[in-house]
Amino acid sequence: MSDNHGTETRTSLIWKPVQTVITSIITIGAVVVAIYGLAAWIDSRVETLISDDNFIQKLSLNLRPFVIFDSNNSIVYDQGAMNYIDHIQVDTTSDQNLGLVVQRIVISPNRFLATPPLLDCIDIAEHVYRPTRGKKFDWVYDLAYAGSSGPSLIRFRLEILR
Numbered sequence: 229m230s231d232n233h234g235t236e237t238r239t240s241l242i243w244k245p246v247q248t249v250i251t252s253i254i255t256i257g258a259v260v261v262a263i264y265g266l267a268a269w270i271d272s273r274v275e276t277l278i279s280d281d282n283f284i285q286k287l288s289l290n291l292r293p294f295v296i297f298d299s300n301n302s303i304v305y306d307q308g309a310m311n312y313i314d315h316i317q318v319d320t321t322s323d324q325n326l327g328l329v330v331q332r333i334v335i336s337p338n339r340f341l342a343t344p345p346l347l348d349c350i351d352i353a354e355h356v357y358r359p360t361r362g363k364k365f366d367w368v369y370d371l372a373y374a375g376s377s378g379p380s381l382i383r384f385r386l387e388i389l390r
Contacts, residue, residue, distance in 0.1 A: 294387040296350070299330050309345075309388045314338045316386070323374075330382055333357065333369040340365055343389045350383040 277283050293308030301318050303310065315336040323329045335345060344359035344367045357369035 292387060293390075294385055296383055296385050298384070299328060299382040304383060309386060312337050312339065312341070312388050313386075318384075328380055328382060329371065329374055330355070330384075331371050333384065334362060335367045335369070335386065337365045337367070341367065341388065341390075344369075345389060346385075346387040348385045348387075350385055351379055352382060355382075 289308030289311075293312065295303060295307065295309035295313065295316075296305040297303050297316050297318070299318050299320050301316065303316070313335060315334075317334040317336070318330055319332040319334075321329050321331050330349075333347065335347075337345075347357050347359070347369050349355040349357070352374075355374055356372045358372045359367050359369050362368040
């Protein structure tokens, strides 16, 4: 019996490190599979979100809010910028050489904007407007250069920088 007990002890001495190695390999494998599974799940959630039109709309409203307005003081399209603006006032004059000229645009934000919003004239690329601070939170854009005549209705794109 003592021989048998000695064989069991030697076998258990060999088997114990083997069991530890096998357990370690299985544990590491399970962790790797769990990490890949989690990464795949996150990828599928992100893919679902970016293909959702409502999410994209909400994201664009917050990332780059802009508004398109015209020389008639009409809002043509709002992509979230009107959440930051109380009022837009467009002052026009008529010039016999240039036709309709937008002399001044006053943007009245409903909160402090440290940086002037970006103003682009959609219909006349040569028109340049310079922003200055106005009353309260206002940004005033005065015509700095009118390069050419334009249409009877001039559109502008105003992007809020945050």
